[in-house]
Amino acid sequence: MIYQLEFGDLLPYWDVLAAGLLFTVVLTAVSTVAGVALGTACASVRTFGPKWLGYIVEVYVEVVRNTPFIVQLFFIFFGLPAAGVMLTESQAAFLAMTINLGAYSTEIIRAGIEAVPKGHIEAGVSLAMTRWEVLRHVVLKQAFQKIYPALSSQIVIVMLGSSVVSQISAEDLTYAANYIQSRNFRAFEVYLVVSLLYLLLAIGARALLRGLGARLFPKE
Amino acid sequence: MADFSFWVILSNLLLAARWTVALSLVAFISGGIVGLGLLFLRVSKIGWVEFLTKCYIEFFQGTPLLMQLFLFFFGIALFGVEVSAWLAAWLALTFWTSAFLAEIWRGCVESIPRGQWEASSSLALTYIEQMRYVILPQAFRIAIAPTVGFSVQVVKGTALASIIGFVEVTKAGTMLNNATFRPFLVYSLVALIYFALCYPLSAYAKFLEGRLHAAR
Numbered sequence: 001m002i003y004q005l006e007f008g009d010l011l012p013y014w015d016v017l018a019a020g021l022l023f024t025v026v027l028t029a030v031s032t033v034a035g036v037a038l039g040t041a042c043a044s045v046r047t048f049g050p051k052w053l054g055y056i057v058e059v060y061v062e063v064v065r066n067t068p069f070i071v072q073l074f075f076i077f078f079g080l081p082a083a084g085v086m087l088t089e090s091q092a093a094f095l096a097m098t099i100n101l102g103a104y105s106t107e108i109i110r111a112g113i114e115a116v117p118k119g120h121i122e123a124g125v126s127l128a129m130t131r132w133e134v135l136r137h138v139v140l141k142q143a144f145q146k147i148y149p150a151l152s153s154q155i156v157i158v159m160l161g162s163s164v165v166s167q168i169s170a171e172d173l174t175y176a177a178n179y180i181q182s183r184n185f186r187a188f189e190v191y192l193v194v195s196l197l198y199l200l201l202a203i204g205a206r207a208l209l210r211g212l213g214a215r216l217f218p219k220e
Numbered sequence: 221m222a223d224f225s226f227w228v229i230l231s232n233l234l235l236a237a238r239w240t241v242a243l244s245l246v247a248f249i250s251g252g253i254v255g256l257g258l259l260f261l262r263v264s265k266i267g268w269v270e271f272l273t274k275c276y277i278e279f280f281q282g283t284p285l286l287m288q289l290f291l292f293f294f295g296i297a298l299f300g301v302e303v304s305a306w307l308a309a310w311l312a313l314t315f316w317t318s319a320f321l322a323e324i325w326r327g328c329v330e331s332i333p334r335g336q337w338e339a340s341s342s343l344a345l346t347y348i349e350q351m352r353y354v355i356l357p358q359a360f361r362i363a364i365a366p367t368v369g370f371s372v373q374v375v376k377g378t379a380l381a382s383i384i385g386f387v388e389v390t391k392a393g394t395m396l397n398n399a400t401f402r403p404f405l406v407y408s409l410v411a412l413i414y415f416a417l418c419y420p421l422s423a424y425a426k427f428l429e430g431r432l433h434a435a436r
Contacts (some may be wrong), residue, residue: 070388199279
């Protein structure tokens with residue numbers, strides 16, 4: 001017997017899919033902002049801060065980069081309550097995503113900071129700029145301009161990785177897919193449609209980030 | 221109820237870690253073979269072949285690995301074939317790895333100066349011969365660091381196979397947690413095992429990268 005694909009069975013669940021899609025978009029957007037902020041802070045500490053703090057940042061970055069996201073998520077959601085920190089599924093998802101992107105963006109931004117010529121920093125200092133002004137206007141601005149493409153693709157990777165948060169029953173797009181297939185048993189159809197939705201999200205996010213980049217860093 | 225001491229938990233996790241290593245190795249090797257084939261198609265300069273390869277790469281890079289696992293797990297079953305979690309995980313990871321490796325290697329091939337292509341074609345080498353004797357030996361040197369770096373992603377990717385029921389170290393962690401109710405300890409150990417597997421690879425990739433830049 002040949003299996004007949006039946007995509008029509010998905011239509012009654014369009015609102016579930018829409019809600020999941022929205023959650024994934026919001027989860028990605030919020031953790032992108034928080035993660036990049038965390039990464040910027042950590043990268044600045046790593047290059048300009050005290051040595052001992054730099055080591056802590058290094059350990060954080062290496063631990064996150066060398067363990068799977070799902071284990072980080074399980075540790076935060078199942079492990080932390082044992083240490084007295086209770087989080088809801090969504091809170092755990094947001095926290096795990098931020099910590100994950102924070103570590104990767106630390107590495108990326110640090111590379112950008114190290115590419116800023118020393119003379120620029122000295123020039124800033126000789127113009128009587130404070131340390132913060134040098135960091136903000138001279139170092140970070142140039143660093144971000146250089147590493148923007150790498151950061152963008154990392155954001156897309158993290159967005160796709162967010163499908164794992166369905167495993168702690170945070171109600172994202174993958175959760176919606178699991179929910180629908182458990183009701184209409186059209187597993188392949190559901191996962192195919194949701195995969196294509198993720199593909200569209202990835203393409204859309206890339207286009208959005210490219211547009212934002214052109215706005216933020218206009219070509220001289 | 222059986223008593224789970226620290227050592228029982230650790231030894232069970234380590235036993236399961238063998239499957240993480242096995243799946244990583246198998247997926248990386250088969251993904252590398254498929255990826256090499258894709259690379260030949262991707263830089264073939266035949267319009268529609270390049271386009272189709274690009275679509276393949278775009279799909280596997282632009283969708284979550286978890287979705288790909290589900291698609292293989294449920295998709296193959298549609299043909300009436302019994303799919304084990306091992307087979308689905310192996311296939312999904314192979315396709316996923318091949319897409320990323322093909323794209324990494326394409327970057328390396330394209331960094332080879334055009335003159336090398338032109339010189340070799342003026343010596344009447346065929347496309348396969350050009351790749352085999354001129355381009356790939358040079359690209360290989362540049363490719364090795366990012367390839368080792370990507371192997372870390374493969375090891376971490378195998379963690380998702382736990383979701384379709386393949387018992388590797390993450391799944392073993394979940395099962396041990398259900399039996400012992402010591403999530404903090406269990407997931408710390410799971411993370412530590414992954415770290416022990418991945419960190420040497422990351423460090424080696426970094427070392428290779430440094431050596432490449434020094435050589436230039």
